[in-house]
Amino acid sequence: MTQNDKIAMRMEGITKRFPGVLANDRISLECRKGEVLGLLGENGAGKTTLMNILYGLHQPDSGKIFINGKQVTIESPAKAIELGIGMVHQHFKLVDTLTALENVILGIPSEHPLVLDLAPARKRFLALCEEYDLYVDPSVEVWRLSVGKQQWLEILKALYRDARLLVLDEPSAVLTPAEGEQLFKAIRKLTAEERSVIFISHKFGEVLEITDRITVIRDGHVVGTVPTKEATYPELARMMVGRPVAMDRKSRPLAAKKDPILVMENVEAMSDRGLPALKNINLTLHPGEIVGVAGVDGNGQLELAECIVGMRKRTSGTIRIQGLNVDHVMDDPSFVGYIPADRQKVGLFLALTVAENLIVKDYYKAPFARKSVLRYSAIRQHAKDLIKDYNIKTPSGEVEVANLSGGNQQKVVIARELSDQPAPVVASQATRGLDLGAVESVHNFLLAERERGAAVLFISTELQEVMSLSDRIIVMFRGEVMGEVDGNTADVDTIGQMMLGETAEVSA
Amino acid sequence: MSPDMIIDWLQATLRWGAPLILVAMGEVFAERSGIINVGIEGIMLTGALAGIAVSFFTGNVFLASIGTMLLGALLGLGVAYLTVSRRTNQVVTGLMVNLAALGGTNLLFALLSESRHERVATFPLLFPASFSEIPVIGPILFRQPVSTWFALILPFFAAYFLYRTDWGLNVRAVGDNPKAAATAGLPVIKLKYEAVILSGIFAALGGAALTLSEVGYFASGGMTAGRGFVVLAAVVVGGWDPVRVALACLVFGAADAAQLRMQAMGSTIPYQFLQMLPYVITLIALAGLVGRTRAPKTWGAPYDPADI
């Protein structure tokens, strides 16, 4: 029983489905009082969903949650707050236009409904700032704060509500090294007060430094839990990325070096939020090779792909495709085969038919349009051919793409992008969320492109498939290429370290 | 232009501006919560008729105000159900409410034919009539009914509520970032309902102020004559800030008063350009040509609670 008293939070058999994804599959874990529990896993492994369930933002389809030994139903964030749970989301949940202090007290009823007296709140807030050595100016509007300060603010917001269990989702992603140190000091202080912290990350170094135990999640289920003292880097890496990588690499001769298809020189670009997303990228793609891009999601892969297909403006550098400047190439988007990462939001038109989706880049060209009139006979025939060639399972070409399964939706994108035989092919997260059979066929389509002599840039966060498919692998971290390895001799440790931006010091 | 004419014009500015301010103070909260209630024109029209009707049957202006506000709350509830819960297009919903209100008031007014063009009990003056003997400010300020004074004070209360109470803070948070507000434990849907209902209440009251302040009767059809849309314009021009919105209402009221005077005098100056003024200024404000108007971040967008 005394053992039970020490458990701050326990989850049992949590299962959560979303349309299209089994996000959490019978997950069980516990967090003790005064401990830092590390939650380690790739992006999309289901960590964030699990924590959203804990915070009442999602309801689990099945499973139980215990707080301090009592079973609870957390139907809303308000309830979670009441239970002493605080959460700092990866994407901050702050109202930009309100001041720091207003954000802190948001949702806490003041003593008198008609008087919003900020003075006591300010005093208490400043006391918290001092206590944990995390200073934020209370009267500044949030949009003026640096991301680091916004992180402090989120933590202070939770502490202001006296959180006994604090969940930090990828806290250090936005912090400078010095701020990271500050954060760790604060976390140690919290645990000294018998508060518990769940620390979500995919940075091995800091997880090993700050946590007491580590639970690893992959593909929506728990792989295992280890005490941090006994954990080793390679073991964690294998748990996180999957089976020890022993792939059946298909034997294939390296293509003879010919003129490069794609050349990027000193390319830099901004993210949508106006922050530098690509730094000094140099990359050359030759015909008949697959170049893998490994890296944790959000380290510049999206921007890299969009620069190549001309959807994003470069701030400097040049991109040449078959010797032509990309800016001139892009008047015709079918010049580059592009499989975008988000197929439903970018790659497909769900309310249009399969046949229509297959021509969205070519609809104005012969044979689909002649004399400014769409020729449906040609469009239908084209759809028939591609449905057969790419083995798309659909009743006909006249069905809305929305009605197809994920794998077949992706095949529609692939058929459209590859059937014109473009010289460069950019495939971004091309297998995300697909079943094994569909993954296999996507891989085969890309290998066929390689045989044909196309230059394929294969971007994926799944290290395993990058390693099994690529001739060369580059690793991206914070918008930079950390290094390049040969696909035949690559090992998961080297790449894993580069993915985490920890090149030299953490060698197991 | 004689001083008398200017005094008369300023007096009318307040009189025409007051109903606009009343309506606008509700709309500010609705739009701050992210919902554009385009139905205020129709609700205002309904309020104008309801005010007259209740006043006619009870002879009591106070009861008329209460009854009108209740009706406004009910209509606001309807708009809130459609736009918040059913997530219908806010503008189309509002336009249909306006259409229904136009038909409804005409229909009911025909039934209430006995009260047609009969003057009913109106809002009394706030100050003794002797005050209006004071030169200049007397006729401008003290010949105004209670409703005008209420409208002049209301923006400050509205500003207080918006910036200095829990509820105001919550409404602002909901309009700018409903997801963050939900994460902080706020009942987003409920707050939106409350804000939209408030806009209904004040739109109805503004309508009543139109009929019960001076005119004292309801004119079938175009009683509100697009004033609801003038309010929508004022809210944009005033940058969603109660006091600035109220000032915009007064400016538009001044244009309205000037325009009416010019028409009455048979002036050759084209008064229609004064009538256009609110809409043209709003277009300029929307285009961001004068300063930077910062709309609530989810202005006019539906909110789906399942979408975290």
Place this chain on the structure above:
Amino acid sequence: MKNEKQPRFLSLPGIGDLALSGVRPLIGISLGLLAGAVLIAISGVNPFTAYVAMLQGALGSPQAIANVLVRASPLLLGGVGVALGIKAGLWNVGIEGYMYAGAIGATWVGIAALPVSPLVHITLAILAAGVVAVIWGVAPAYLRAYRGVNEVISTIMMNYVAIFLVSYLVHEPQPMAEPGSFFPMSLQLAPTARLPILLRGSSLHPGFIIGLAACILFYLILRFTPFGFRTRMLGVNPVGSRYAGVNVKRQILFVLLIGALAGGVAGAVEVMGLKGRLYMDFVAGVGYESVAVALLAAGNPLGVIASALFFAALKAGGATMSIQTGVGGPMTIIIEALCVIFVIGVGYSERKRLTRADKAVKGDEEVKHNVA
């Protein structure tokens, strides 16, 4: 799969799926008519008698049908202008303003006594209407396309500006104004600029033919031209459109301007076919009704034909109903509004469609995890 939550849908099972299959407008209209019946009953008239009278008023005689067609003319043109916008994901609610602007152009050319044949004069007047309306549409269309300004509010503002501009132009001493008239109005259109009457004893003019032609033309454009295909792409997925190489901004501009053109022609037809001159409230509210018409048709140009005729029949029949049964005339407007409110209120939001689409994807996932 079993614990899949039923979509919240007024907690009436089954209706949600019906709505998806396109029956939605019919359900909404039925509910609207039903609610109208309740109101008619409350006002002391047998709703059945009233609706029969309405039906007779709309379809009971050639003159009645002619009347419906006359009323349908501006709704067809205005409705199809809004519909094109809906297909592109835009709310072009500026039709009222385009009608006024177009009418200004048509009147300008129409009042001139030109030494030309009616055909030429009419063509010139309609052309002028189109030009003025498109110019009128440039400001909100540009602001939406290139500066991201909400087109809904800006077009409404433009509507009022247009109305007051007309008011200015028909007042003396403007050259267009009829001198000495009690009610401000423009000069009468020259006989050569009037649309011919097609049926004696009625005011049936060829406006509805122009409207029908526009609906069919817009349908063909949407279905059979690259421009129409781009428009539908834009409406379905703006991000994807950009990715597929569509110049999204230019497309938005064109779609809104074409809507303005349709609205302008609607205004011209109303002046040249029915009113014979321009005055301030010459189409009061028809522009907003066009929005309702397009909404009821879910943006489908062929559907616009049906819903415009329905609205016109409601208005024409409503007048008869009012005379024969004593139901107040404005009841028609209320029924109109109720029908639309029920149609949009009963509506399934677009995201539910996507959710349904996602369910199809789910199958894959389960396989994945069963294997793993």
